[in-house]
Amino acid sequence: MEIMKNKRQETILHIIETQRIETQEELAEALQKEGFAVTQATISRDIHALRLKKSAADGERSHYVALEEVYGPAQGYGSVLTDSLVRVDHAMNLLVLKTRPGMAMAVAAAVDAMDFSEIVGTIAGDDTIMCAVRSVEQAKALKKRFLLFLEKEKE
Numbered sequence: 001m002e003i004m005k006n007k008r009q010e011t012i013l014h015i016i017e018t019q020r021i022e023t024q025e026e027l028a029e030a031l032q033k034e035g036f037a038v039t040q041a042t043i044s045r046d047i048h049a050l051r052l053k054k055s056a057a058d059g060e061r062s063h064y065v066a067l068e069e070v071y072g073p074a075q076g077y078g079s080v081l082t083d084s085l086v087r088v089d090h091a092m093n094l095l096v097l098k099t100r101p102g103m104a105m106a107v108a109a110a111v112d113a114m115d116f117s118e119i120v121g122t123i124a125g126d127d128t129i130m131c132a133v134r135s136v137e138q139a140k141a142l143k144k145r146f147l148l149f150l151e152k153e154k155e
Contacts, residue, residue: 008036009046013066016052020063027064053148080110081149086127088146090139095119095131097146104129118142 008031015021015030024043031038047064054062084103089096099107108124111131118138123130133139 005046008038008042009050011036012046012050012052016064016066020061022054022061022063055148080106081146085146085149088143088150090133090136090143093133093136093139095133095139095142095146097129097131099127099129101127103127116142 011031011034012027015027015034019030021027021030024040024047027047028038028040028043031043050066052064052066055065080103084099084107085097086100087098089098097104097107097111104124104127108122108129111119111122111129118133118135119142120132120134122132131142133142
């Protein structure tokens with residue numbers, strides 16, 4: 001059973017990397033073409049287990065992506081962000097991340113480790129992080145990416 005689940009989840013990752021999948025129904029159809037008989041509940045559990053998110057860029061319709069595509073190589077830092085991030089905002093080219101009290105340094109370290117090319121540097125206090133971003137447009141785009149961590153927390 002576990003082997004089938006792993007193969008199905010590997011197939012899901014391959015499908016979303018090679019196709020634009022916008023709905024669970026589309027994902028179920030793609031899996032059926034690959035020989036997997038799945039229910040909506042199974043798809044939903046796999047999406048949660050794989051930490052898939054919907055992402056849209058430049059006015060495109062949202063589609064499923066793996067967290068690494070959204071956040072970059074988090075390498076274990078995702079949970080720090082999901083557990084600690086409270087609010088995200090931007091002012092011009094500054095991205096402001098609000099955290100739970102005492103967690104700003106840990107979140108800033110995670111953001112630095114994720115090595116976003118758009119971020120020039122971070123400064124952390126007790127519960128606030130200021131990220132200097134190269135442009136206003138990049139700050140807006142990063143804000144959307146970080147907001148996905150807040151959505152993950154609500155699940």
